[in-house]
Amino acid sequence: MGAQQSRQQQLLAGWSLADAAALQQKLPGSEHDALLQVRKRALAAVTGRPWPDRKSEYWRYTSLQALSSGRYRPVEAGEGPMVQEALLADSWRLVVVNGRLRRDLSTLPREKGIDILSLSDLAGAAPEDAAALLGDWPEQFDDGFFAAFNAAFAADGLLVTLADGCRAERPLEVVFLSSGDGAVIFPRLHVRLGRGSALRLIERHEGAGRYWSDGVASFDLDGNARLEHVRVLCDDEDAVNIATAALHIGADACYDGFLLSLGGMMTHQQYKADLLGEGGECRLNGAYLGHGRQHHDCISDITHDVPATRSHQVFKGVLDDRAHGVFQGRIVVRPGAQQTDGHQLNKTLLLSDRAEIDTKPELEIYADDVKCSHGATAGELDKDALFYLRSRGLADGQARALLINAFIADALNEIGDEDLRDALNALVARALNRQRAGGE
Amino acid sequence: MAATKETVRQVGDSAGEKYKYGFVTDIETEDFPKGLNEDIIALISARKEEPDWLLEWRLKAYRRWVSMEEPHWAKVSYPPIDFQDLYYYSAPKQKKDGPKSLDEVDPELLRTYEKLGIPLAEQEYLAGVAVDAVFDSVSVATTYKKKLEEVGVIFCPISEAVKNHPELVRKYMGSVVPTGDNFYAALNSAVFTDGSFVYVPPGVRCPMELSTYFRINAQNTGQFERTLIIADKGAYVSYLEGCTAPMRDENQLHAAVVELVAMEDATIKYSTVQNWYPGDENGVGGIFNFVTKRGICKGDRAKISWTQVETGSAITWKYPSCILQGDDSVGEFYSVAIANNCQQADTGTKMIHLGKRSRSTIISKGISAGRGQNTYRGLVRIQPSADGARNYTQCDSLLIGDRCGAHTVPYIESKNRLAAVEHEATTAKISEDQLFYCRQRGLSEEEAVSLIVNGFCKEVLRELPMEFAVEAQKLLGISLEGSVG
Numbered sequence: 001m002g003a004q005q006s007r008q009q010q011l012l013a014g015w016s017l018a019d020a021a022a023l024q025q026k027l028p029g030s031e032h033d034a035l036l037q038v039r040k041r042a043l044a045a046v047t048g049r050p051w052p053d054r055k056s057e058y059w060r061y062t063s064l065q066a067l068s069s070g071r072y073r074p075v076e077a078g079e080g081p082m083v084q085e086a087l088l089a090d091s092w093r094l095v096v097v098n099g100r101l102r103r104d105l106s107t108l109p110r111e112k113g114i115d116i117l118s119l120s121d122l123a124g125a126a127p128e129d130a131a132a133l134l135g136d137w138p139e140q141f142d143d144g145f146f147a148a149f150n151a152a153f154a155a156d157g158l159l160v161t162l163a164d165g166c167r168a169e170r171p172l173e174v175v176f177l178s179s180g181d182g183a184v185i186f187p188r189l190h191v192r193l194g195r196g197s198a199l200r201l202i203e204r205h206e207g208a209g210r211y212w213s214d215g216v217a218s219f220d221l222d223g224n225a226r227l228e229h230v231r232v233l234c235d236d237e238d239a240v241n242i243a244t245a246a247l248h249i250g251a252d253a254c255y256d257g258f259l260l261s262l263g264g265m266m267t268h269q270q271y272k273a274d275l276l277g278e279g280g281e282c283r284l285n286g287a288y289l290g291h292g293r294q295h296h297d298c299i300s301d302i303t304h305d306v307p308a309t310r311s312h313q314v315f316k317g318v319l320d321d322r323a324h325g326v327f328q329g330r331i332v333v334r335p336g337a338q339q340t341d342g343h344q345l346n347k348t349l350l351l352s353d354r355a356e357i358d359t360k361p362e363l364e365i366y367a368d369d370v371k372c373s374h375g376a377t378a379g380e381l382d383k384d385a386l387f388y389l390r391s392r393g394l395a396d397g398q399a400r401a402l403l404i405n406a407f408i409a410d411a412l413n414e415i416g417d418e419d420l421r422d423a424l425n426a427l428v429a430r431a432l433n434r435q436r437a438g439g440e
Numbered sequence: 441m442a443a444t445k446e447t448v449r450q451v452g453d454s455a456g457e458k459y460k461y462g463f464v465t466d467i468e469t470e471d472f473p474k475g476l477n478e479d480i481i482a483l484i485s486a487r488k489e490e491p492d493w494l495l496e497w498r499l500k501a502y503r504r505w506v507s508m509e510e511p512h513w514a515k516v517s518y519p520p521i522d523f524q525d526l527y528y529y530s531a532p533k534q535k536k537d538g539p540k541s542l543d544e545v546d547p548e549l550l551r552t553y554e555k556l557g558i559p560l561a562e563q564e565y566l567a568g569v570a571v572d573a574v575f576d577s578v579s580v581a582t583t584y585k586k587k588l589e590e591v592g593v594i595f596c597p598i599s600e601a602v603k604n605h606p607e608l609v610r611k612y613m614g615s616v617v618p619t620g621d622n623f624y625a626a627l628n629s630a631v632f633t634d635g636s637f638v639y640v641p642p643g644v645r646c647p648m649e650l651s652t653y654f655r656i657n658a659q660n661t662g663q664f665e666r667t668l669i670i671a672d673k674g675a676y677v678s679y680l681e682g683c684t685a686p687m688r689d690e691n692q693l694h695a696a697v698v699e700l701v702a703m704e705d706a707t708i709k710y711s712t713v714q715n716w717y718p719g720d721e722n723g724v725g726g727i728f729n730f731v732t733k734r735g736i737c738k739g740d741r742a743k744i745s746w747t748q749v750e751t752g753s754a755i756t757w758k759y760p761s762c763i764l765q766g767d768d769s770v771g772e773f774y775s776v777a778i779a780n781n782c783q784q785a786d787t788g789t790k791m792i793h794l795g796k797r798s799r800s801t802i803i804s805k806g807i808s809a810g811r812g813q814n815t816y817r818g819l820v821r822i823q824p825s826a827d828g829a830r831n832y833t834q835c836d837s838l839l840i841g842d843r844c845g846a847h848t849v850p851y852i853e854s855k856n857r858l859a860a861v862e863h864e865a866t867t868a869k870i871s872e873d874q875l876f877y878c879r880q881r882g883l884s885e886e887e888a889v890s891l892i893v894n895g896f897c898k899e900v901l902r903e904l905p906m907e908f909a910v911e912a913q914k915l916l917g918i919s920l921e922g923s924v925g
Contacts, residue, residue, distance in 0.1 A: 335843065350854065350856070354824075355857060356854065356855045358853045360850060362847075362849045365837070365839070365845060365846045365847060366843075366845045368841055369842070369869060370839075370867060372867040373864070373866045375862075375864045375865070376852055376861070377863070378859070378860070378861045379860035379861060380857045380858060380860075
């Protein structure tokens with residue numbers, strides 16, 4: 001019996017299609033036919049075909065071996081909470097444990113115009129809407145394999161809606177807590193910003209154990225809306241975090257995102273952004289710190305669909321020990337999307353002989369009146385800079401720390417909001433200290 | 441070169457005569473039946489009086505090829521190629537004993553060369569360039585052989601090298617591009633009919649630029665050239681490759697393989713000007729050019745430099761690469777690629793760093809006009825052994841018109857912290873200001889475009905040997921005619 005055949009009968013190692021179908025029946029809302037049908041459609045999209053492998057451009061540098069052969073199961077309910085301090089003191093807070101919203105641990109926003117719904121609420125009130133939300137997974141990456149996988153088994157999810165003109169006063173922090181050895185967790189986050197609305201959103205991923213989080217997120221920005229979004233990955237160092245995010249950016253709207261990858265054994269983050277209205281802007285910046293055998297993979301695919309849109313990406317990484325970093329960025333300028341401005345930069349510091357970086361900054365341009373550029377560098381710390389600092393009396397360790405901090409700060413400085421920037425700076429400083437302490 | 445002036449004049453003429461080299465010489469060719477199988481390969485091998493080991497080598501490649509799939513990852517689209525609908529061997533008919541001098545060469549063939557501007561009969565005027573003219577698949581004449589023989593340089597058709605220098609061919613052919621390397625390389629290995637062979641002995645600086653003119657002629661004949669260049673310790677050789685092909689409506693397949701081997705302290709400079717028929721304004725006709733070019737810097741301080749000006753072909757699929765195995769070895773890639781009308785070019789390079797302090801430079805200039813699609817696809821890989829390796833890559837794209845495309849797909853893989861890798865890419869168009877300034881100084885629009893484009897490409901053009909550089913500059917202008925306004 002070939003591996004292919006066994007794959008068709010088993011979705012996860014030792015977990016059959018019948019088990020999968022049985023679980024789907026039990027998921028909240030599955031009593032509504034519309035939801036059950038969507039879940040079945042999602043299941044059909046991931047069965048009868050092999051998992052993406054290194055032949056897929058999106059998994060060229062990341063192995064799924066550990067996931068496809070390891071023992072993983074969807075978990076039915078959340079484990080005990082691990083309450084973390086809020087990143088920003090004055091924020092509203094939503095806590096999601098193993099994919100399910102926990103109102104008992106959350107502080108729901110009490111601002112006019114902000115509406116928080118869980119997918120299970122929605123399933124009760126408007127099953128058709130819930131089905132539509134669940135069924136709209138991005139098909140960009142490997143025919144949406146991992147997004148469909150999420151849609152097939154997600155028990156819950158969050159829908160954050162801001163009414164037209166609503167400018168949230170306080171930031172919203174969504175904490176995704178995951179736990180359980182061998183658990184597969186399906187976080188979902190949908191954010192819809194009405195015309196002219198604005199939100200600061202912090203998304204944190206933390207947890208304990210050898211779990212696998214397979215997330216889906218969507219961010220829809222209507223005209224003139226503004227979203228500041230930081231996504232902080234501090235997963236357990238035995239955990240895997242795979243996520244697919246879809247961004248739709250309207251006219252004169254601005255998405256200002258930052259991805260900070262600190263934790264996890266393997267992270268694989270896929271962003272698909274569409275600039276759909278003139279004057280729209282997509283800022284997608286990030287930093288990744290790797291040590292031990294950590295593997296951070298970030299993929300961005302930004303499409304300029306209409307004229308006069310901008311995109312801006314700066315990704316910086318510091319890799320130590322046997323850490324492996326991957327950055328694959330793509331900017332597509334569609335025919336007719338004139339006056340596009342697209343910039344992309346990826347820089348990585350390799351601190352050890354066994355660290356590795358693979359980067360592919362890609363441009364695909366079908367219009368002539370555009371300004372597009374990309375750049376990538378990889379290497380160790382600048383010897384001259386190090387020498388300069390040493391000559392000023394700094395110890396080797398101090399000099400290196402200073403240069404590494406400055407290197408990463410370049411990316412963090414892209415965060416427009418001062419409070420968010422300070423909070424992330426503190427997280428990065430702590431992580432770098434830990435890395436240094438571990439390395440010495 | 442006289443040929444250049446003629447090219448400019450004739451190409452510049454009316455629309456119907458845009459491609460000067462678009463004529464078909466009516467001479468008898470000796471074709472095998474269409475299609476490809478082991479019998480055809482045996483026939484090719486027998487016709488060329490090849491030793492058994494080479495037939496075996498071809499058959500091995502063929503069996504690999506049969507099991508391989510045509511690659512589709514490049515950003516090019518074309519109707520499916522029916523590999524069984526092609527002729528795999530065609531040679532100008534020869535008198536029984538073969539031509540002993542130019543007088544014996546088919547006069548039709550000579551007239552073809554005359555039209556092409558290769559003065560085979562007036563070799564002395566070729567300004568020190570030795571020409572190994574390839575007409576379809578069999579080399580018909582080689583010049584300057586004697587002078588090269590004096591210093592020990594071997595420059596001959598590869599079929600001749602198989603007979604006279606089997607030990608060299610056997611040792612190196614397939615050592616850089618293995619028979620099963622990729623679909624087109626496997627096909628070439630199975631059916632290659634001829635090409636050039638160069639061996640430069642230790643310490644010898646080749647006294648002249650070596651050059652081959654390739655020409656595709658017989659209808660429906662894929663051309664499968666195989667070139668092998670070996671520069672032994674401390675040797676230097678500069679090789680020029682230039683191509684033209686007659687106009688016709690049916691697409692022609694070309695799958696060449698070029699292998700370069702540079703030993704310790706050796707330098708190989710390989711320059712290409714490719715202006716094969718690109719098809720007409722509507723994308724009818726034109727050459728399909730699927731080429732595998734690779735060089736290895738085997739010894740320390742070896743250097744391989746690729747320079748290419750790609751203005752022709754309907755489809756270009758070509759990634760001249762360097763394996764930098766020796767310590768302190770150097771790889772260079774300078775490229776200008778033009779995609780005008782319906783042309784599609786997917787080209788770039790691979791630099792594989794293995795040796796310590798190995799260095800590579802990549803300068804790629806892509807120009808897109810009309811509905812042309814131009815893709816730079818490159819790989820820079822730093823292996824853990826390559827301490828202190830260095831790469832600098834610059835890819836610039838110029839867009840002319842709003843229906844063309846320019847794409848950049850660089851892969852950068854670094855496994856060594858002591859290596860430094862840099863990649864930069866920009867995209868721009870010819871600005872109204874630049875054009876206005878040139879027009880105001882009395883240049884016509886086309887002269888202005890040519891001037892700006894040549895400026896854009898000058899980092900690459902200056903790497904070309906002089907004669908080539910002049911031709912290439914003019915070619916750029918011609919290739920872009922009618923793309924503005």
